[in-house]
Each structure stands twice: as C-alpha cells, then as structure tokens.
Amino acid sequence: xxxxxxxxxxxxxxxxxxxxxxxxxxxxxxxxxxxxxxxxxxxxxxxxxxxxxxxxxxxxxxxxxxxxxxxxxxxxxxxxxxxxxxxxxxxxxxxxxxxxxxxxxxxxxxxxxxxxxxxxxxxxxxxxxxxxxxxxxxxxxxxxxxxxxxxxxxxxxxxxxxxxxxxxxxxxxxxxxxxxxxxxxxxxxxxxxxxx
Numbered sequence: 792x793x794x795x796x797x798x799x800x801x802x803x804x805x806x807x808x809x810x811x812x813x814x815x816x817x818x819x820x821x822x823x824x825x826x827x828x829x830x831x832x833x834x835x836x837x838x839x840x841x842x843x844x845x846x847x848x849x850x851x852x853x854x855x856x857x858x859x860x861x862x863x864x865x866x867x868x869x870x871x872x873x874x875x876x877x878x879x880x881x882x883x884x885x886x887x888x889x890x891x892x893x894x895x896x897x898x899x900x901x902x903x904x905x906x907x908x909x910x911x912x913x914x915x916x917x918x919x920x921x922x923x924x925x926x927x928x929x930x931x932x933x934x935x936x937x938x939x940x941x942x943x944x945x946x947x948x949x950x951x952x953x954x955x956x957x958x959x960x961x962x963x964x965x966x967x968x969x970x971x972x973x974x975x976x977x978x979x980x981x982x983x984x985x986x987x
Contacts (some may be wrong), residue, residue: 792816795845797823804856804949805844810978812867864942872942887935887943895950948973
C-alpha cells in the first residue's frame with residue numbers, strides 16, 4: 792500500500808487513519824507547490840486532479856480523505872472503525888464521516904474568506920449552525936458515535952484540531968475536549984511524527 796502525501800494538507804488524516812489500522816504502508820511525497828511538477832502515472836491514476844492524499848492499494852487507486860478513510864475502515868477494520876453495512880449505526884456514521892468535507896470545510900472557508908453566509912443557498916448552512924450541530928451531537932460522549940472511536944472521528948477530529956490551530960474554534964468545552972482526546976490517541980501521535 793502506498794500513500795501519496797504532502798505536509799500541511801489533508802494527507803495527515805489518511806496517515807492518522809493508517810496508523811489507527813496498524814497496517815504496513817509506504818509514503819511518497821508529492822510536492823504540490825512545485826510549479827512544473829511531473830506526477831507519476833501511478834499517482835495520476837489515483838488522483839486525476841493531482842491532489843493529496845491519494846492511495847494505491849493493489850488494484851485500488853483513489854483520492855480524497857473521506858473516501859480513503861471509508862475505504863480503509865471497511866477493508867481493514869469492518870465493524871470496528873466503521874459500522875458494518877447492515878449495522879443501524881451505519882447511516883449515522885456515514886453522515887458524520889462526510890460532515891467535514893460537506894459541512895465543516897465549506898462553512899470554514901466561507902467564514903475565513905469573509906463571505907456572507909446564505910443558509911438558503913448553501914447546503915452547509917453557516918459556520919455557527921455547523922458548530923452548534925456538531926457540539927450538540929457530540930454531547931457528553933467521547934466520540935461522535937458514542938463510546939467507540941471510528942473513522943468519522945479521524946475526519947472530525949482533524950477538523951477540530953485544524954480549527955483550533957487557526958483560532959477558528961469558538962469557545963466550546965465539548966469541542967476543545969474532543970480535540971484533546973483525538974490528539975492524545977497514540978495513532979494520532981505516530982501520524983504526526985511521520986508527517987512532521
């Protein structure tokens with residue numbers, strides 16, 4: 792298995808996920824900031840847009856961090872880091888797994904770029920609604936699905952950590968504690984050591 796990555800990108804999510812799984816993998820650095828870079832055919836097959844993270848696992852070649860987390864959890868940890876397809880929790884898991892790319896990132900970009908939110912136009916609502924929904928759902932549980940950590944927490948945890956890093960996480964005991972729990976995970980710490 793090979794992960795194509797670059798520092799300070801969404802690649803850190805994929806590295807964290809791979810470390811949670813404890814599987815063997817190689818990493819190949821892609822200099823996404825190079826003006827005239829020439830990508831390998833293997834990387835282009837996995838990521839036609841030339842974005843990281845991208846993964847090649849045997850005949851499987853794919854990109855996008857949420858898709859990678861879902862694939863890896865289903866393939867290497869079914870029923871543990873992802874509820875099985877017939878588990879009633881599967882729908883909730885999929886919703887929260889996709890919350891980062893579908894809701895957190897667009898709302899965060901809107902806020903960061905001072906774009907006035909338009910809840911009727913934007914499927915993600917707005918930044919405040921995104922935070923309130925996330926906070927309310929997390930409630931008193933350690934993880935988004937309750938007591939058990941899942942691939943959805945890799946996605947959401949990386950978002951909470953990122954928001955805090957850039958001073959965009961509002962005062963929230965629940966989300967601060969959540970970010971702390973994520974950062975305390977040994978797999979997260981191993982991943983950070985690999986991408987630093």
